[in-house]
Amino acid sequence: MTAFHVWAGASSSFVRPAVRKISIADVFDALRRGLEDFREKPSHYVFLCLMYPIAGVFLIAWSSGERMVPLLFPLMSGFALLGPLAAVGLYEISRRRERGLDTSWHHALEVRHSSAMPSIVALGIFLLGAFVAWLIVAQLLYVHFFGAAAPDSIMGFVSEVLTTPAGMQLILWGNLIGFVFAIVVLATTVVSFPLLLDRDCGAAAAIDTSIRAALANPIPVALWGLIVAVLLVVGTIPIFAGLAVIMPVLGHATWHLYRKLVAQPVS
Secondary structure, eight states: OHHHHHHHTTTTSOOOOOBOOOOHHHHHHHHHHHHHHHHHSHHHHHHHTTHHHHHHHHHHHHTTSGGGGGGHHHHHHHGGGGHHHHTHHHHHHHHHHHTTOOOOGGGGGGGGGOTTHHHHHHHHHHHHHHHHHHHHHHHHHHHHHHOSSOOSOHHHHHHHHHHSHHHHHHHHHHHHHHHHHHHHHHHHHTTHHHHHHHSOOOHHHHHHHHHHHHHHOHHHHHHHHHHHHHHHHHHTTTTTTTHHHHHHHHHHHHHHHHHHHBOOOOO
16 A cells, blocks of 8 residues: 555565764765766756756745745745755766766656655655745744734845844744754755665655664764755855755765665665
C-alpha cells in the first residue's frame, strides 16, 4: 500500500541506516565538491535554478500590497525552508556524476520516476506545512505588537519596526521563533531527501536518519546550517539573482554531505 510504502519504504520494513561522525573539514569538503559539480555544466544548472530569483521577485511583488508588507521578510526567509525539496533534481545530477553517468540537465527531471516519489512528496508536504506555519506565526506576531491595521507604506513599516519598542520586540521574537523553525527543518531534512533518492527507505526512516545524523554531529550540522543561511542571504543580492548560482551549489553540496553523514549499506 502507498501509505505503508511512504512510512517504511520499498522493503516494507522500517530500516534505520547507520550514521557517521564527521568533522568540520568534511563540511567544507562537501561544499567544495558541490562547487565542482556545479562547475562541470554550470549553464544547465543556472537555467534550472532561474526559478529561485524569479520566485523571489514574485514574492516581493506579491507582498508589495499594504496588507502583505509585514510578511515580506517572513516570505523571503521562509522561502529557504522549501530549499531541500526544490533541490531534489540537483541531488540526482550529483548522484549520476558520482556513478559516471550522463549528467545532462534533463536528468534532473527524472526524479519524478523514482520509486521513492510518494515519500518525497510526503516530506515536501511537511516542508510546505512548516512554511505556512511560519507565515501564520509571523502574522500573529505582527498583530500582537502592532494590531490588525495594515501599515501605511513599506517605509512606514520599516520605520515602525526599527525605531519603536514594539518593533524591537517583533524583531527579537520573530528571529527566535524563526530560528526554531530553521533548526527543526535542518534537523529533519539535512540528509532525508538525498537518502530517499538514493535508497527508498520511506519518509519516516529518512527523517529519523536525518535527526540521528544531526544529533551525532551537532557542530558540523550547525555549521552547515550557518553556511546555508549566509549564502542564501548573499544570493539575494541583487534582486535574488545570486540564488541562480548559490542554490545549485548548495544542492550538490547537500548530496556530498549526505554521503559523509550516512553509511552505505553492507552488500
